[in-house]
Amino acid sequence: MGGRSVTGVVSIIGCGFVADLYMRSLQAMDGLTVAGVYDRDPARLKKFCDHWSLTAVGSLEELLDQHPRNGVVLNLTNPSAHFEINSACLAAGCHTYSEKPLAMTVDEAKQLHRQAEKAGLMLASAPCSVLGEAAQTLGHALRNGIAGPARAIYAELDDGFVPQAAYKKWISESGAPWPYEDEFRVGCTLEHAGYYLGWLISWFGSVRTVVAASAETIPDKEGTGPFAPDLSVATLFFENGPMTRLTCSIVAPHDHQIRIIGDDGVLSCKAAWDNSAKVTFAKRMTIRRRLMESPFPKTVKLSQPTHPKVKRWGAAAMNFMLGPEEMLDAINAGRPSRLSNDFALHMTEVTLAMQNAGETTGAQAMTTRCNPMEPMPWAM
Missing domain, CATH: 3.30.360.10 (Dihydrodipicolinate Reductase; domain 2)
Structure with missing residues (x-):
């Protein structure tokens, strides 16, 4: 994907510390937009959306209902909520990119894998470095x-x-x-x-x-x-x-x-x-x-151009959107994602x-x- 842009839509669940790193990365990419954002903390949701000029959504159900099915939902919640949120996203028919870990136990991770496979959906896990x-x-x-x-x-x-x-x-x-x-x-x-x-x-x-x-x-x-x-x-x-x-x-x-x-x-x-x-x-x-x-x-x-870079912030200089972009490109091209x-x-x-x-x-x-x-x- 070096030298070219990918068009696609993501929705964001969770507005904590890591969500800002995703938004900094998204701003370095061409063609990616955010459909909506949800967080269980209304004050945190408002502050995040005001800062990045994004659209806040009032509930998880509303976000998943309006999310385009050729897009990717980013699960950026706390790890203890990953299994529950990932499962809800898959149940709603949404391709899902989860912050690490995918789940807190192997059994839960296997359940998510079976759920995604049965529904024909992509389920990826950070990190995407x-x-x-x-x-x-x-x-x-x-x-x-x-x-x-x-x-x-x-x-x-x-x-x-x-x-x-x-x-x-x-x-x-x-x-x-x-x-x-x-x-x-x-x-x-x-x-x-x-x-x-x-x-x-x-x-x-x-x-x-x-x-x-x-x-x-x-x-x-x-x-x-x-x-x-x-x-x-x-x-x-x-x-x-x-x-x-x-x-x-x-x-x-x-x-x-x-x-x-x-x-x-x-x-x-x-x-x-x-x-x-x-x-x-x-x-x-x-x-x-x-x-x-x-x-x-x-x-x-x-020997070739690679991908958009993000300037260092804190301890990292990573583009956190490389994973969601890879999934969106795979959806658009009708191919399997590298992040399988x-x-x-x-x-x-x-x-x-x-x-x-x-x-x-x-x-x-x-x-x-x-x-x-x-x-x-x-x-x-």
Whole structure:
């Protein structure tokens, strides 16, 4: 979709902190419009719609009733409401894009998948950075063997010691506070693992086995618990990919690096939340009996224009509308979406396996499957 616009309509449910990031992204796109917006909090709904000049709708039923069936509903509510809202959207005959996670349990996620499949509807889950330039550039490098066959992958999604951060000062553009209690209850793994899981599953397809551990390492967080694990470490065994280690935490110093170790060197990207993050290749060499990767890595670039970019706001420089745009383009073209129903379900199952691993779970066999994702046309 590089260099061209997609025409389509979305409706928005939920006007919290993340909704402003979607609106900033939508303003960078051509041809996308918002049919209506609903939030259960009338004051928050008015403030959000006034800020972005959008049309407020008085009830969920009214929003779903007026939503065009060739459009996409964005479920941007709190995670505890995702299953209920996603199910209502599908029951109303609406293609649905859900903020992560798709649901809070694997059983609920499977119910949603069955519901969508039976109705012939698209059901996608954030994050959509898998469609962004950085992820697609790494995928291009893998397919073209720039580093040789991939033997192992190390990926980090550590966000610093967040409970000591000034998170009460984190306010969205339209005035929504960062929902710290909800974030601590849901957990950093459910919130963030998908940023690299999405990339990995898009390249290699299904994860066969997850061997993980998770724990709450920082007690007494602010707010009402119980709180989810704030650190998880997972080893992923793909059906057709290299052994991968993925770490998520709000404990360790900020580190969003992914390294793909190949026979000929290392592919790297240091910013999962930046669509324009540099992708590099460090060739392996021997100098005076010392084995090392080149200290002067080469930048890997795509030869074509990619997608509209969004300037950095807070911790991220991501276009949150790449996913809904992909779905709308698929609807218009009459083709399957890259963000398939199987992709959303499988990513949810793997994420929940990481989050819920605890100390003694051991190896977990995944019960869902999905195929690798077709690259974007500009990343072939």
